[in-house]
Amino acid sequence: MADASKLDKPGRRDFLYIATGAFGALGVGIGVWPLIDQMNPDASVKALASIEVDISSVGEGESITVSWRGKPVFIRHRTAAEIQAAIDVPMSELKDPETDAQRAERPEWLIMVGVCTHLGCIPLGEAGEYDGWFCPCHNSAYDTAGRIRKGPAPLNMEIPAYEFLSDTKIKIG
Amino acid sequence: MSGHATYVPKSDAGKWLEKRLPIISLMHSAAVSMPNPRNLNYWWVFGGIAMFMLIVQIVTGIVLAMHYTPQADMAFNSVEHIMRDVNWGWLLRYTHANGASMFFIAVYIHILRGMYYGSYKAPREVLWLLGMLIYFLMMATGFMGYVLPWGQMSFWGATVITNFFEVVPFIGDDIRILLWGGFAVDNPTLNRFFSLHYLLPFVIVAVVVLHIWALHVPGSNNPLGVEAKTKQDTLSFHPYFTMKDLYGIVLFAIILFYFVFFNPNFMGHPDNYIPANPLVTPAHIVPEWYYLPFYAILRAIPDKAMGVAGMFGAILIMFVVPWLDTSKVRSAKFRPAYRIFFWIFVFNGLLLGYFGQVSTTDNFLGIDGITNLIVSRFSTFYYFAFFVVVLPLLGLIEKTKPLPNSISEAVLGEEGAAEEAADLAAVDAKA
Amino acid sequence: MNNLSQNITSVIRKTALALLIATSVTGAAFAASKVEGAPEAEHVDWSWAGVFGTFDRAQLQRGYQVYKEVCASCHSMDLVKFRNLSDAGGPEFSEAAVKALAAEYEIEDGPDVEGEMFMRPRLPKDAMPAPFANNNAAKASNGGALPPDLSLIAKARGHYSFKDLFMGRDGLTGGSNYIYNLLVGYEDEVPEYITNADAHFELGDSNFNNFFDGYKIAMSQPLYEDSVTYTDGTVATLEQQSLDVTSFLIWAAEPKMEERKSIGIKVLLYLIILAGLMYAVKRRIWENIKH
Numbered sequence: 001m002a003d004a005s006k007l008d009k010p011g012r013r014d015f016l017y018i019a020t021g022a023f024g025a026l027g028v029g030i031g032v033w034p035l036i037d038q039m040n041p042d043a044s045v046k047a048l049a050s051i052e053v054d055i056s057s058v059g060e061g062e063s064i065t066v067s068w069r070g071k072p073v074f075i076r077h078r079t080a081a082e083i084q085a086a087i088d089v090p091m092s093e094l095k096d097p098e099t100d101a102q103r104a105e106r107p108e109w110l111i112m113v114g115v116c117t118h119l120g121c122i123p124l125g126e127a128g129e130y131d132g133w134f135c136p137c138h139n140s141a142y143d144t145a146g147r148i149r150k151g152p153a154p155l156n157m158e159i160p161a162y163e164f165l166s167d168t169k170i171k172i173g
Numbered sequence: 174m175s176g177h178a179t180y181v182p183k184s185d186a187g188k189w190l191e192k193r194l195p196i197i198s199l200m201h202s203a204a205v206s207m208p209n210p211r212n213l214n215y216w217w218v219f220g221g222i223a224m225f226m227l228i229v230q231i232v233t234g235i236v237l238a239m240h241y242t243p244q245a246d247m248a249f250n251s252v253e254h255i256m257r258d259v260n261w262g263w264l265l266r267y268t269h270a271n272g273a274s275m276f277f278i279a280v281y282i283h284i285l286r287g288m289y290y291g292s293y294k295a296p297r298e299v300l301w302l303l304g305m306l307i308y309f310l311m312m313a314t315g316f317m318g319y320v321l322p323w324g325q326m327s328f329w330g331a332t333v334i335t336n337f338f339e340v341v342p343f344i345g346d347d348i349r350i351l352l353w354g355g356f357a358v359d360n361p362t363l364n365r366f367f368s369l370h371y372l373l374p375f376v377i378v379a380v381v382v383l384h385i386w387a388l389h390v391p392g393s394n395n396p397l398g399v400e401a402k403t404k405q406d407t408l409s410f411h412p413y414f415t416m417k418d419l420y421g422i423v424l425f426a427i428i429l430f431y432f433v434f435f436n437p438n439f440m441g442h443p444d445n446y447i448p449a450n451p452l453v454t455p456a457h458i459v460p461e462w463y464y465l466p467f468y469a470i471l472r473a474i475p476d477k478a479m480g481v482a483g484m485f486g487a488i489l490i491m492f493v494v495p496w497l498d499t500s501k502v503r504s505a506k507f508r509p510a511y512r513i514f515f516w517i518f519v520f521n522g523l524l525l526g527y528f529g530q531v532s533t534t535d536n537f538l539g540i541d542g543i544t545n546l547i548v549s550r551f552s553t554f555y556y557f558a559f560f561v562v563v564l565p566l567l568g569l570i571e572k573t574k575p576l577p578n579s580i581s582e583a584v585l586g587e588e589g590a591a592e593e594a595a596d597l598a599a600v601d602a603k604a
Numbered sequence: 605m606n607n608l609s610q611n612i613t614s615v616i617r618k619t620a621l622a623l624l625i626a627t628s629v630t631g632a633a634f635a636a637s638k639v640e641g642a643p644e645a646e647h648v649d650w651s652w653a654g655v656f657g658t659f660d661r662a663q664l665q666r667g668y669q670v671y672k673e674v675c676a677s678c679h680s681m682d683l684v685k686f687r688n689l690s691d692a693g694g695p696e697f698s699e700a701a702v703k704a705l706a707a708e709y710e711i712e713d714g715p716d717v718e719g720e721m722f723m724r725p726r727l728p729k730d731a732m733p734a735p736f737a738n739n740n741a742a743k744a745s746n747g748g749a750l751p752p753d754l755s756l757i758a759k760a761r762g763h764y765s766f767k768d769l770f771m772g773r774d775g776l777t778g779g780s781n782y783i784y785n786l787l788v789g790y791e792d793e794v795p796e797y798i799t800n801a802d803a804h805f806e807l808g809d810s811n812f813n814n815f816f817d818g819y820k821i822a823m824s825q826p827l828y829e830d831s832v833t834y835t836d837g838t839v840a841t842l843e844q845q846s847l848d849v850t851s852f853l854i855w856a857a858e859p860k861m862e863e864r865k866s867i868g869i870k871v872l873l874y875l876i877i878l879a880g881l882m883y884a885v886k887r888r889i890w891e892n893i894k895h
Contacts, residue, residue: 416886417886420883423879430868431872433868438776446759447760
């Protein structure tokens, strides 16, 4: 079956095969994208990406937990003592150094995603060595600004994007 | 023709694996070195196309299942959620819905090709049986899939089909209740249909593997129906048939995606965009188009039990075709009389499909006094007569045309075949 | 070889013939059921029909106005969210406009911290408001007839014909022509062609419509001239309002149509080029091989 005429113009033959193969591979590559992208958050999930919370009923020393993007968000109305304790901590003692001012736009309101940065458990409030939060899963302790002080967690608890729409209303996300 | 494994692993890793699990050489002999008759025409690409469609259906189906909710109150809206909110959801669902139709088109052509060229005859009976089993599983899968969007046609289609089982003597009623998980089609029915709709395609994949295995043993039939005997009768599967199949698949994909992008609802039914309502039956219940011929047979027979038996019989009779056909000659190319009956059979099938979706009491083609029902009975009669009368008798009385000695002789002429045989011998000698 | 290709051609010819017959049979059957003298349904030349068709944004915005001011008093549209009104390929209201449109309606939310349900203005994420609490309430207020949800009505009333197979006519054209003709097809009195065909025709409590199956429709004529006042200065004739709201309903049923068609053109072009390349590859491989 092998004959000489086939071997005459190897360059053009190869080019055709390579071009077709590449063009086909390109199509398969692009065609796979919808199959992957469908797993990304859909339009209805994205529409819920921001929530508005009324904080008028949260008194000093109280906290509420709201659900945002399927995760708990702690909103704590801190006492003056808690704020002072957080400010007094020297940066050198912190594993993930952040000042209290960086953590709370208005000092009396600490708003953070209530998920331990170790493996995703939800820490308990007003507990632990530093009277902040304490994660029962692997004993990570956070201070009154939600900063990691002790235990396996590597980072402070996350501060979500939020803004005060008024003194009693915040928008998270 | 089973001794054509020519794969020799070159790398050490390849040798290591080959000793322990010769899977690469197995695949190599099935998809690369397998000798195929050189004279296959384009009707032979539909096997590859059907396989491609099966993959498309499984891949799109798995991702759709990530967003679908098989619960009677939520199913309809979850499908619309896919259509409206999920990234590319409309594309995935339209591809899956139209893909089912195109899968059936490919398989119908594949089956008719087998019937035209006598591909079911010895030694390929098991190959045919496995193919029919795939077809049967496809019908079940397609039916249950159509129920999932939980529209009006879904619901009432499910009701009609499950009611077939009532005709089973003594236990018919119990079977129905068992299928429903209640006293009518309802949430439990939807849930189990979803489970089975997810399972069956993988059963189909398993049977497809057996189907390919059974093809591998005797090799492909061909348009002449003469067995490949010598080396010059065949070409290796790769690159000759892989590239031909791929070309066919791309052409077929153009048709599939024309429907997906520009006419995605053509093959569906408008009523399925109305949520299921157990208290209101649509004016005309019409199954998916690929069941229409069988639905026409059901409606043509006046008795309920006989109608159901006729409908299932119409599918089951296809399984025994290898033993109904008495002709020694495979290809219709050399069977002038069979060719005529075959094309009438194809046309009759289309006609039955037409009868499956029109009102039985209307006049056929507007001709006074001749209802669709009457003509559909003739069609039903021919459908069965083709299998139980034409196939057995025609083989005994038909005068067939003379067969060529070999594929290569028919393709190359006597001289050419001799020449190529000498060439091949020289190549072998060198090696 | 020649035999073979002749064989294929004859097979193709025969199949085509069979299909043609089946098609014409279907056509004849559909044409059969029509009363003599009935007006012909109008086939509208929609801007969004065809392979390259797109919606007219201003028309969709006007259509929403018609829906909101007229249809919405009886018909719900559960599957359409306010946020969809700003989606690409739709009416494309600005996000601020959508927020304002949504806030015109309230929705029950809750429970709040005290466990009470409360009302709040709708947000873009919320669905369009339904006029009735449930189907039974809807029936009770409409003389026993249930006004269907309009989210998918354009696809649920689509009548697909073989003509729809070509030029991306989509089947949507069938549904849209039906809705348009229905909206403009009301008659105050039963026309003569009906009484001529059936002297005993009784309208009862229903309304007469030239294009409704059986001519008797529970819904009274919803649109008249100037039923709405368009803000963009378009004259609100009955026809104009019907065209606008029909286009809006098509969009509501098929919100991804523009995306679908524009991607479709690219995909088909790609496949056609790939088919050409594959044909060349196949030819190269098979050249000098008789088969």
